[in-house]
Amino acid sequence: MTESKFTCRWALLGLSNIAKTFLDDLTLPQEGAIQHSLSCVSTTSSKEKAQQWLAERSNLDASRVQIYTTFEEMLQRGEFDIVYISTPHPLHYAHAKAAIKHGRHVLVEKPATMNKAQFESLSALAKSAGVVLMEAMWTRYLPAVQYLQQILPQIGKVKRVFSDLSVPIADEDMPRSSRLLDKQAGAGAMLDMGVYALTWVDLAFNGSPSTKVAFAKTITYDTGKELIDDINTVVLNSGDGSQVAIVTTSMTLPGSTKHSDKLAVEKVAPSVRIEAENAQVSIPFPLIRPQELHIEWYKKEKLSKDGSEVRETVSKPVERGWGLWYQADVIAREVQIRGASRTQGTGLVIGGDETVRILEWMDTARGLSGIVYDDALEASSEKMSSHVYAVLAFD
Ligand SMILES: NC(=O)C1=CN([C@@H]2O[C@H](COP(=O)(O)OP(=O)(O)OC[C@H]3O[C@@H](n4cnc5c(N)ncnc54)[C@H](OP(=O)(O)O)[C@@H]3O)[C@@H](O)[C@H]2O)C=CC1
Numbered sequence: 001m002t003e004s005k006f007t008c009r010w011a012l013l014g015l016s017n018i019a020k021t022f023l024d025d026l027t028l029p030q031e032g033a034i035q036h037s038l039s040c041v042s043t044t045s046s047k048e049k050a051q052q053w054l055a056e057r058s059n060l061d062a063s064r065v066q067i068y069t070t071f072e073e074m075l076q077r078g079e080f081d082i083v084y085i086s087t088p089h090p091l092h093y094a095h096a097k098a099a100i101k102h103g104r105h106v107l108v109e110k111p112a113t114m115n116k117a118q119f120e121s122l123s124a125l126a127k128s129a130g131v132v133l134m135e136a137m138w139t140r141y142l143p144a145v146q147y148l149q150q151i152l153p154q155i156g157k158v159k160r161v162f163s164d165l166s167v168p169i170a171d172e173d174m175p176r177s178s179r180l181l182d183k184q185a186g187a188g189a190m191l192d193m194g195v196y197a198l199t200w201v202d203l204a205f206n207g208s209p210s211t212k213v214a215f216a217k218t219i220t221y222d223t224g225k226e227l228i229d230d231i232n233t234v235v236l237n238s239g240d241g242s243q244v245a246i247v248t249t250s251m252t253l254p255g256s257t258k259h260s261d262k263l264a265v266e267k268v269a270p271s272v273r274i275e276a277e278n279a280q281v282s283i284p285f286p287l288i289r290p291q292e293l294h295i296e297w298y299k300k301e302k303l304s305k306d307g308s309e310v311r312e313t314v315s316k317p318v319e320r321g322w323g324l325w326y327q328a329d330v331i332a333r334e335v336q337i338r339g340a341s342r343t344q345g346t347g348l349v350i351g352g353d354e355t356v357r358i359l360e361w362m363d364t365a366r367g368l369s370g371i372v373y374d375d376a377l378e379a380s381s382e383k384m385s386s387h388v389y390a391v392l393a394f395d
């Protein structure tokens with residue numbers, strides 16, 4: 001059966017760096033049944049700055065995009081199907097909540113919220129309001145990950161996983177005002193990068209709910225103003241103790257950006273290593289955007305005639321752009337199915353179980369390694385979330 005065509009109209013909250021890549025992906029020439037267009041944006045900057053931002057995007061007729069300077073107004077008046085929230089993570093909860101309360105479908109950047117409690121509160125609201133909510137954990141929807149999920153039964157029981165995301169973003173060239181160095185904006189490698197590295201553990205363990213964090217330790221980075229978590233090590237075990245995962249992150253390692261760029265080109269340094277009964281699967285750096293899998297089969301039936309292990313490289317490239325559109329297609333399809341209806345109690349949280357598991361792991365890991373944010377950024381009550389707006393002073 002052919003899928004019916006649908007053009008999903010997007011609203012952007014925040015003219016962020018990642019929103020540029022997202023929008024560029026959405027506006028690439030599209031062939032599938034799902035198409036995307038940009039309807040409106042909401043910014044804390046001026047209309048002129050927003051016009052400039054939009055004019056710099058290719059494949060976009062900026063004159064057709066409505067610009068709002070308050071989120072509230074966009075939520076009330078904007079003609080769009082889904083809002084993409086890409087503000088700094090401590091704002092995700094309050095922003096997503098406001099959108100859901102206006103009956104809007106939401107794609108919210110990673111980490112979806114600061115903690116599990118906030119996300120559970122959003123999920124309950126979304127279900128009750130009859131809207132679709134999804135964390136923009138785009139990696140999960142890429143072809144290489146879809147392929148891994150297909151071969152999981154063949155590789156057998158996964159015994160050990162190594163998963164590392166280390167990108168030296170916190171170097172001397174970074175502007176001091178960056179959200180990556182400001183704790184009030186959620187800075188820290190665990191929330192920014194650990195969320196990806198842990199996603200691979202969840203994928204490798206096929207969503208096993210019994211996996212728990214057993215150990216976590218952080219080495220901090222001194223921004224000159226405050227200490228933020230940088231070199232994190234987290235160990236997880238399955239419920240019966242027969243599976244282990246070792247997760248690492250860093251925002252200062254490896255020592256130079258040039259070196260990590262080189263790793264991305266060479267495709268040899270493993271970013272993920274999944275050791276299972278029948279095979280080992282390695283994913284080259286960086287694990288956020290996997291494009292090939294290196295599989296070494298050591299199961300008896302799979303050995304070559306001379307008894308040696310069979311190595312294969314499976315190429316699963318991102319088909320166009322950076323790859324942020326795969327997740328957009330997934331949520332757009334659900335929104336298309338729902339049409340204009342917002343039946344109370346029928347909302348959907350795409351990937352919600354995964355998001356909750358990973359936020360719970362990060363909550364525990366942060367507790368064990370002492371990664372603490374202001375209460376105002378972590379709270380899930382009405383009063384505290386509005387306080388967040390006052391606490392965060394971005395320029
Ligand atoms: N999926 C991925 O690959 C990536 C995801 N991310 C995630 O996306 C989010 C944004 O990251 P990044 O692109 O680096 O962020 P930026 O710092 O580039 O942009 C954040 C934007 O949020 C808006 N903003 C800031 N403060 C407020 C406020 N108080 N109220 C409303 N809006 C505000 C601003 O937009 P404006 O000026 O228009 O108001 C600002 O430009 C983070 O949660 C991050 O984890 C980040 C990078 C990659």
Ligand SMILES: O=C1OC[C@@H](O)[C@H](O)[C@H]1O
Binds near residue numbers: 167169192193288
């Ligand atoms: O989502 C992201 O992906 C790549 C990282 O370097 C970045 O800091 C992060 O926000």
